[in-house]
Amino acid sequence: MTTDTASERRAQPQRYDPLAIEPKWRARWEADDLYRTPDDDPRPKWYALTMLPYTSGDLHIGHWFAMAPSDAAARYKRMTGYNVLFPMGFDAFGLPAENAAIKNKTHPAEWTAKNVEHMRGQLKLMGAMFDWSREVVTADPEFYKWTQWWFLQLLKHGLAYKKKAAVWWCPKDQTVLANEQVVDGKCERCETVVAKRELEQWFFRITNYADELLDTSKMQWPDQVNLMQRNWIGxxxxxxxxxxxxxxxxxxxxxxxxxxxxxxxxxxxxxxxxxxxxxxxxxxxxxxxxxxxxxxxxxxxxxxxxxxxxxxxxxxxxxxxxxxxxxxxxxxxxxxxxxxxxxxxxxxxxxxxxxxxxxxxxxxxxxxxxxxxxxxxxxxxxxxxxxxxxxxxxxxxxxxxxxxxxxxxxxxxxxxxxxxxxxxxxxxRLRDWLISRQRMWGAPIPIIYCDDHGAVPVPESDLPVELPADAEFRPTGESPLTYHEGFLNTKCPTCGKPAKRETDTLDTFMCSSWYQMRYIDPHNGERPFSRELAQKWLPVDQYTGGAEHAVMHLLYTRFFTKAARDMGIIEYDEPMVRLFNQGQILGPDGQRMSKSRGNVVAPDSQVERWGTDTFRAYLMFLGPWEQGGPYDASGITGIYRWLSRAWNAATADVPTASQPDVPATRELRRWTHKTIKRVTEDIEGFRFNTLIAALMEFTNELIRIRESGATVDADAWREAVESLALMLAPPCPHIAEELWEQLGKPYSVHTQTWPTYSADLARDDEVEIAVQVNGKVRDRLKLPLDAPEDTAREQGMASTAVTQHIEGKEVVRVIYVPNRLLNIIVKG
RNA sequence: GCCGAAGUGGCGGAAUGGCAGACGCGACGGUCUCAAAAACCGUUGGGCUUCACGGCCCGUGUGGGUUCGACUCCCACCUUCGGCACCA
The missing domain is CATH 3.90.740.10 (Valyl/Leucyl/Isoleucyl-tRNA synthetase, editing domain)
Structure with a gap:
């Protein structure tokens, strides 16, 4: 965008041009630190959290599908008077980084850092209200130092122990395989038949908490998630x-x-x-x-x-x-x-x-x-x-x-x-949580093995146990930690004699079991987070994320929370008070999007073509958020057209007069208040698809009123278009900001108060009810709202369409549901 | 296999005991244009019937049930998706 074209646009009748306005506002918000969440704000806190992405390399449509509605809900909360914390970070340890390291002969840290960089840029295109000053990266020593610290606390309190457990073992590669690396009983790399082998491994005593984990009374989670966890615990x-x-x-x-x-x-x-x-x-x-x-x-x-x-x-x-x-x-x-x-x-x-x-x-x-x-x-x-x-x-x-x-x-x-x-x-049925991983790209388990003293915990002051920067990956997938002399050899913390480090690393589910705590105090070098900030921010008020995490991740983080409570680290029982699981977005062919299937739709291409707001709203409009489904880009034009119409409606001159048309004004007010009601209820219930539909209907109505030539009250019109801009702010933050400015209102729309509706103004004066005979609709009646049964019965019986069907028959029963229907039951 | 969820027009979906198909896509017809695109307006579940207005019947995965009334509740089944402990 150049200033030239921007000023030209300003001079001419303006069309909706998202590619011009969106980068402008994103730059402004960033420059103003609009989304910095202060710790000392007097308003009540609201901690909204969406599951952090794995650093796979590219932001996926699925990430947008998960995060954009979550952002809209957080923005809405902010507009209703809360000091909202909505952080973002990266889940950066894991197997794909090691596979990439083997393939590209690089260090996984390098691959991961590059991906974080790239994905952060992609995330910023979303225009979400993330407070980037709180970003965490789980593979960063600043973070995993504390993951290791958690291990030591659990060990200290008798919640970590070692025992033998079976893992998949490839006899040719001499390496442990993940379940997904075993294809039809064979190693995915070399196709050797694999078998289970017993190894000494670390466990957490999650079963100590089995009964408490069955108690879901202190949280408001979907029934099906509670049920799945209940069955999992078994x-x-x-x-x-x-x-x-x-x-x-x-x-x-x-x-x-x-x-x-x-x-x-x-x-x-x-x-x-x-x-x-x-x-x-x-x-x-x-x-x-x-x-x-x-x-x-x-x-x-x-x-x-x-x-x-x-x-x-x-x-x-x-x-x-x-x-x-x-x-x-x-x-x-x-x-x-x-x-x-x-x-x-x-x-x-x-x-x-x-x-x-x-x-x-x-x-x-x-x-x-x-x-x-x-x-x-x-x-x-x-x-x-x-x-x-x-x-x-x-x-x-x-x-x-x-x-x-x-x-x-x-x-x-x-x-x-x-x-x-x-x-x-x-x-x-629940088993203790096996946390040892025979892999390099994870937080090293902070244990040292001494011939005299056995497994000795690394002193907290020596944390983090850092991963070597010069790890060399062999094509077999063997962890380089097992043959890295510099890492391996150390001294026993107890006696100072030569000793060996534990070479297994921690399960990445450990990172995601406590990351929500780190966001509240991400730069604390002394502790994982301060007690005061924990008092202020935790627990998470609203968590959102994929249904695929319904059991494991969500059970592990609940366990962590309860263990942390019993260790005196925090003072609450459940990590996330409310939970919403969105569905999974699939490729246009209805299959899971993946490069190998060639059905990946890149979010960036959608944003470049239609703009962020259109893409966000389209993802919300696709269907119920909890369902997900195939992504078919062809419908997105409808959203773009709608936002263009909304733009036109809000920026157009409308005939207003000091002696306005009273019925038309009443109708406009009714639409405004009804829409605020619908949109408020929808966003509270995470029904983003019907929220967008309600805003579309409202927009269509505004255009219909404008084109009807009716002169409406100027205040009523202003109320309508300002409400439209305010209601657009959560789903479509950029166009809302631009329209707000064009309406002559003070920056920023995102710090405004959410509009309220009057039930009186939202109410219909007249309703249409169905008149049925034996359950079949025969006529429709216009009646005043809440008309008494007598009125409905009298008018219903008078209709010729009805009399045709009841003539000569005995009326045995009449059912009247006010504002809905009249059902006449006849016999004979 | 076990646990959890979902099946509604050509497509995404709306309606959770009360008029099935809101809203949108697509398609068809029209306006504008030299033309096309864009934009805008109209029609659009299927079948039968009527010159027409209209009318009638069928229809929410399949089969049964409850109810004046069922997409919605109950029972059985089918299909698809998510999870099953080292993918994240």
Whole structure:
């Protein structure tokens, strides 16, 4: 834009020219620091947050889809009297940076920094009210120093521990693979068949908080997210029961199972261990050793998703060993089968084919006995074709025979406890959070291994443990930290003797579990954030982001918050009070946008062609925000036309008079107030699509009034166009600012107060109702608002269109819904 | 497979127990133009019927149910999307 063309435009009748006005206002806002959020503002605070983008390299349409409506909502809050914090940053650690490093022979830091630079520029095109002075980059040592600090706090408070856990291992590349790097059971790089391998890894005790995480009463989140988290946590009540083991040379004399059906224990006809169960190797007999080993190997190559499938035919191998069911003294065979997971319960199940479908399928396949232990009312005593559901009374259960289903579980637990065979227990599907990653591009776990002192935490004063700048990536994907001598070798903080650093890094979900806290005090060098600022800003009032994060990220950040509260770092219970999950935007072909599919629509190209405001509004207009869907650029012209019309309506001269047309003025006021009402309610409810539609209708009405030639009251017209500019401010910040200026109002539209409506002015005087006969619309009536039933009935019955259908028939009932319809029910 | 969500004109969608299709795209017809584009105006769910005004029937993934009335509530099913713990 040059000043020449700008002044020419000014002199001529002005057309909507977004490419001229948008950069102008963005530069002005930045120069004025319009979006700097002060910490000492007396207005009530509002912390609005949208999930930070991963530094993939290019800002995606999906980012705009997530952030532009979020920005509109934040702007609206600001206009309703809040001091709004709306920060932005970058999630910068992760696997793609390492892949790029291997491919381009660069350091991931270089790739990441370049992407941050580029994406920040792209984000600025959005014209959002981000306070850039608070930007955080999670791969920056200034930030990850504190991610490491969090690890140390959790360790100090007994919430971090080490244990063995399985990872995908590529035997050729000698490296750990992520789930997504395993394609059809093979390494994506070299196509070698991969298998699980056990490594010592760090965990956080999220299961300590399982019950509290089930409590969603202190937040207002969508039901489906709460439900998904509830199912993910998967609290099951039942019992731990012990089975006797008597095998020469094996130290253990029992194995414990978890079961939700201790009442079926007399129906146990076999016993199954997960192939990974630690006792498998010890109890297997010599004859079965080869078969068991082969099965364990095969199970190590199968993904958990496949193993959990109830459709897959059951497989398993007899170990040759037996356990004793203490309840009836019976000895049953011990099998291993991959439908039993080592990560759930105790990794062992009692096989009750009469009452569990998976056990039933297993017993059928391997010819194991099926003994029902409930006389279910629907069961005739014949051979079963499926496991029996709950119901009936206990049979074949010795001392417990005759116990009804309703009290069977508690009775069985009581009996087990009395006899010392087991006790009531609760188990969760949720597992402790594995945070070790055998990767370079993450925050190093601040631990030093000393021969004398074991795993010693790095002293807080030595943080950050920085990643080496000269890391060299091998094409295998092996972490360079494992062979970087300078990084590896250090001294034990306790004794000063030579020691080795932990080479694993922290899961990137750790960064995103606390980043919202860092925004409130991003430059603090002493602490992750100050207590005073935490008091002022936290928790987040409104969080928005993709539904794909409904469980993991959102559960992890809730855990962090609760742990931080218990460690005395913060004083609230939930990280985000309100949550809204927007849907995912897809390519025009309905597939996920990706370079390999060639269906990527770049937001920059849309902005260059139509301007930021048009693109923002189009994304909002596409449909319900929570749904997402394919992006089809062809409809965007409609938004551009609308903004042009809005521009024309707001800038045009309209016939006004001191003796205005009263009905036309009334109509204009009604439209203005009705629209404010609709738009206010829509933005409060994140219904951006209908918000835009309401503004379109309002714009069309303004143009209709102008072209009708009616002379309207000058104040009413001014109120209408000023309201239009104010309501455009959240979705379309640039055109709103320009129109506001052209209307002669003081800078800036974004610091104005949101318009309010009068319910009286918004109300319709007259409504049209449907008149139905037996539910079919036969006529329509114009009635005064809230007309009494008598009026409606009288006029409805008088209509010839109606009498045609009720003539000669008996009116049995009349239903009147004021302002909606009159339904006449006739018979005969 | 399990958990969560969604299916409405040619397309995106609106209406969450009360007139299905708001708003927009596209298409068709028109105005302007030498022409085209842009802009503007009109029509636009399907079928039958009427010279016309109009009228009638069908229609919200499929099948059943509740109700005076169902896109909306209930049951079963189908399809698509998100998540399933090392992609972020």
């Amino acid at each position: 609290r099951s009540t039942g019992a731990h029961l012990t089975f006797g083991l008597d095998i020469p040379g094996v130290a253990e004399d029992e194995i414990t199972v978890f079961t939700t059906r201790p009442d079926t224990v007399f129906g146990v006809s076999f016993f199954v261990l997960a192939p990974e169960h630690p006792l498998v190797a010890q109890i297997t007999t010599a004859e079965q050793r080869e078969a068991v080993r082969a099965y364990v190997d095969a199970a190590g190559k199968t993904s958990e998703i496949d193993r959990m499938s109830t459709e897959r035919e059951k497989t398993g191998v007899f170990t040759g060993a037996y356990v004793t069911n203490k309840f009836n003294g019976q000895k049953v065979q011990v099998w291993i089968a991959d439908y039993v997971l080592a990560t759930y319960g105790t990794g062992a199940v009692m096989g009750v084919p009469g009452h569990d479908q998976r056990d039933f399928d297993f017993a059928k396949k391997f010819g194991l006995p099926i003994v029902p232990v409930f006389q279910h009312p629907d069961w005739d005593g014949g051979e079963l074709t499926a496991a029996l559901p709950h119901g009936g009374v206990m049979i074949n259960s010795g001392p417990l025979d005759g116990t009804p289903d309703e009290v069977a579980v508690e009775t069985a637990i009581k009996y087990a406890e009395e006899k010392g065979y087991g006790k009531g227990a609760v188990t969760y």
